Amino acid sequence: MSTSETISTELLHAQEQIWNYIFNFISSSAVTCAFQLGIPDVLYKHEKPMCLSDLSAKLSVVNSSKISFLPILMRFLVQSGFLNQHEDHYFLTPASRLLVKNEPFNVRSFLLFTNIQACSKAWHELSDWFQNDSPTPFHTAHGKSLWDYMGEEKHRVLGDIFYDALASDSRLITNVLITECKHVFEGLTSLVDVGGGTGTVAIAIAKAFPNINCAVLDLPQVIGDLKGSGNLAFIGGDMFDKIPHANAILLKSVLHDWNDENCVRILKKCKESIPSRAKGGKVIIIDIVLENPKERNEFVRAQHNMDMLMMVLCGAKERTEKEWEKLFIEAGFNEYKIFHVLGLRSLIEIYP
Structure with a gap:
């Protein structure tokens, strides 16, 4: 690899790092949003993996046009390790269980x-x-x-x-x-x-x-x-x-x-x-x-x-x-x- 290629690779890696620093707040915002929409509670009550259409029907999303954006939120929550996904079904991780209302060790108040x-x-x-x-x-x-x-x-x-x-x-x-x-x-x-x-x-x-x-x-x-x-x-x-x-x-x-x-x-x-x-x-x-x-x-x-x-x-x-x-x-x-x-x-x- 040439010197110029090495520098380019380092710069691209540096850009990826700074993007992640800049966007760190998104994780907290996305988890808060999931909590406020009731996603952990809905998945918990369902007691088994849940498809997106069934999940969205249970959420407090009043404007139906916003449903089309829900996959973006869910994709982020899965990628960040907050939720698990198998094929097109979602289920809780040990972390997301800590935002369930009925979980005795929940951290809902700390998030709020x-x-x-x-x-x-x-x-x-x-x-x-x-x-x-x-x-x-x-x-x-x-x-x-x-x-x-x-x-x-x-x-x-x-x-x-x-x-x-x-x-x-x-x-x-x-x-x-x-x-x-x-x-x-x-x-x-x-x-x-x-x-x-x-x-x-x-x-x-x-x-x-x-x-x-x-x-x-x-x-x-x-x-x-x-x-x-x-x-x-x-x-x-x-x-x-x-x-x-x-x-x-x-x-x-x-x-x-x-x-x-x-x-x-x-x-x-x-x-x-x-x-x-x-x-x-x-x-x-x-x-x-x-x-x-x-x-x-x-x-x-x-x-x-x-x-x-x-x-x-x-x-x-x-x-x-x-x-x-x-x-x-x-x-x-x-x-x-x-x-x-x-x-x-x-x-x-x-x-x-």
């Missing part, structure tokens, strides 16, 4: 949250944010933090979607945690789920381990009128002020919402609330650990997408093991263990 206008607007402020003094791109877009924005009554819907998304995610993680990581709870008599929202994780732990007294700590407006029973309690409070005493403190997807300074503050409050390691004290963290050499490429891409999301919405980040270790040392913890057992995320135990 990331595509809602308030969040989408923040992405358009990303380059401006790098050049201004605003704490987050979300703040640049709305003049306030995500937490303050969701706390306003007029934006309550966004907050409801957010906490429902957390609950859905927690159901999947907790299912794995309880069935495959039982050692984490051995010897515990009490546990506080800090920032536990409506209590999805703590409820499951309390049920699976009746000898552990579980409590959920979150802001009073999040806890609302939720009432505990048996070995489960709900406590309205601020983790930056005080965390109730317990053998173990659980932080699921909490620290990636905050910058390093605030993470150290939270971890110091946790340390104040647990006994020594000799008496069984520890903090349990469920969060992403970047740069795990054994991680699959698909996981790595998803982790870095979440890293960007945390930066845009919260001015925070995901962390490598070295970055986690730095936080633990600054907060006064002596030892930690990382278990890469939760897919995109890892289980971390830290000890005083």
Whole structure:
């Protein structure tokens, strides 16, 4: 191959790469469209592969002239791996099943949250944010933090979607945690789920381990009128002020919402609330650990997408093991263990 041919090939490859960068948003838009049209639910209810004519008859497409464009959407969804196709029939993949309403581990609310206008607007402020003094791109877009924005009554819907998304995610993680990581709870008599929202994780732990007294700590407006029973309690409070005493403190997807300074503050409050390691004290963290050499490429891409999301919405980040270790040392913890057992995320135990 001549030099000119090599250059041409490289340029064509570069063009293909940049096209894919430019058009990345289409995948999210197409999946959102499929969800809003009800494609996953229709295929799920049909219980077997479905031809396009039968599928289109069940969808909420009012204008019949739009039906002729449906094959374009379906072709894209198949090519991107969202749907499966055999001859002229379509059926769900494990991924598209996660958008089915009746799927207990569905991620419908997370999809809605990331595509809602308030969040989408923040992405358009990303380059401006790098050049201004605003704490987050979300703040640049709305003049306030995500937490303050969701706390306003007029934006309550966004907050409801957010906490429902957390609950859905927690159901999947907790299912794995309880069935495959039982050692984490051995010897515990009490546990506080800090920032536990409506209590999805703590409820499951309390049920699976009746000898552990579980409590959920979150802001009073999040806890609302939720009432505990048996070995489960709900406590309205601020983790930056005080965390109730317990053998173990659980932080699921909490620290990636905050910058390093605030993470150290939270971890110091946790340390104040647990006994020594000799008496069984520890903090349990469920969060992403970047740069795990054994991680699959698909996981790595998803982790870095979440890293960007945390930066845009919260001015925070995901962390490598070295970055986690730095936080633990600054907060006064002596030892930690990382278990890469939760897919995109890892289980971390830290000890005083």
